[in-house]
Amino acid sequence: MGLRALFTFFSIAFSSFPNIAQNITDSVDVNQPKYKRIYPNVITARVFFINTSNTLKVKDRSSNLSFNLEPNKQDRIGVSIAFRGLNASFSFAPDFLGENKDNENSKLFNLNFRTFLGKHFMQTFDLFSQKGFYIKNNEVNQYFPKTKNFKIGGATSYIFNEHFSxxxxxxQDEKQLKSTGSFIPNITYFYSKFNLKNNSPLNEVNSSYYSFDIAFAPSYYYNYVPSKNLLLSAGVSAGIGLNHSKSRDESPLTTLLTELSFRTSATYDMNNLYCGLHYSYLSLNHNADSASQVIDNIPFFNIFVGYRFKAPKQIINTAESINEKLKLKN
Structure with a gap:
């Protein structure tokens, strides 16, 4: 996974921050309620290492036969920027990370977007575009370099406890000051398209499959603050919904969908400098056709270091104008 290069990368990033990490908080508009501190006029930026993918497991419902469609995984580094609840990130796969060196002709593009509307609503958006998959089971391990997967979707969530951040x-444009949790119901939805393709003249394969998932998934998250600068967080959700899918050789099928996900994270916050890690896992389970079942898995691992900067006045004034028009509060 290129850990030596990864640790070198973050060591350089850490060493460049402490000299400028002092006395900036005092110049920033900071609210200090009992449960959380809000930084309304700062831009939070981070650099990160990420490992994520979208893997499918296909099972025959009448036997124990199954196989995995696993992408040629890549380690990635990237940057993200957040301001007043708007959060966007971009990442790429450099060749100097060890796991990327054998990924000939494979591609992975992942985009994450998150925004908050008012005190309670949260909207997330995810996009995966992958090329290059292994088909694996106990007997087969074959690489399909031209096989592609595309997934787009997200979730609309409502955070009941406004003290939970x-x-x-x-x-990290807010800081949890006191331990608390919240019930967070979610509506999740994804569109996926999978093209299984191999141009081998001896064993030509060319098939396609698409699906649409929608589910209602209640969740609970808890932020634990054991000390002034440390935040530990965990959450789990379980949901039920519908999947509509179709493959080239089968009629369209609508079946029951189940969803299970969990997230855990640790963040260390020191003045305006912060660092941490996240891990999450999403699993969607449904029937793909009359004979098979699909388990759609999205693991996500992230290590990051970041810094809070005072936002320019022009950006603050624009945000205030938009809030007034939409009647939103920070």
């Missing part, structure tokens, strides 16, 4: 977990 999801921003303290994801974007």
């Amino acid at each position: 999801f921003k303290a977990i994801t974007s």
Whole structure:
């Protein structure tokens, strides 16, 4: 996974921050309620290492036969920027990370986007585009370099407890001061398209499959603050919904969908400098056709280091104008 290069990368990043990490908080508009501290006029930026993928497991419902469609995984580094609940990130796969060196002709593009509307609503958006998959089971391990997968979707969530800070977990433009949790119901939805293709003249394969998932998934998250600068967070959700899918050789099928996900994270916050890690796992389970079942898995691992900067006045004034028009509060 290129850990030596990864640790070198973050050591350089850490060493460049302490000299400028002092006395900036005093110049920033900071609210200090009992449960969380809000930084309304700062831009939070981070650099990160990420490992994520979208893997499918296909099982025959009448036997124990199954196989995995695993992408040629890549380690990635990237940057993200957040301001007043708007959070966007971009990452790429450099060749100097060890796991990327044998990924000939494979590609992975992943885009994450998150925004908060008012005190309670949260909207997330995810996009995966992958090329290059292994088909694996106990007997087969074959690489299909031209096989592609595309997935787009997200979730609309409602955070019941306004004292609970999801921003303290994801974007660090808030800081949780006191331990608390919240019930968070979610509506999740994904569109996926999978093209299984291999141009081998001896064993030509060319098939396609698409699906649409929608589910209602209640969840509970808890932020634990054991000390002034440390935040530990965990959450789990379980949901039920519908999947509509179709393959080239089968009629369209609508079946029951189950969803299970969990997230855990740790963040260390020192003045305006922060660092941490996240791990999450999403699993969607449904029937793909009359004979098979699909388990759609999205693991996500992230290590990051970041810094809070005072936002320019022009950006602050624009945000205030938009809030007034939409009647939103920070």
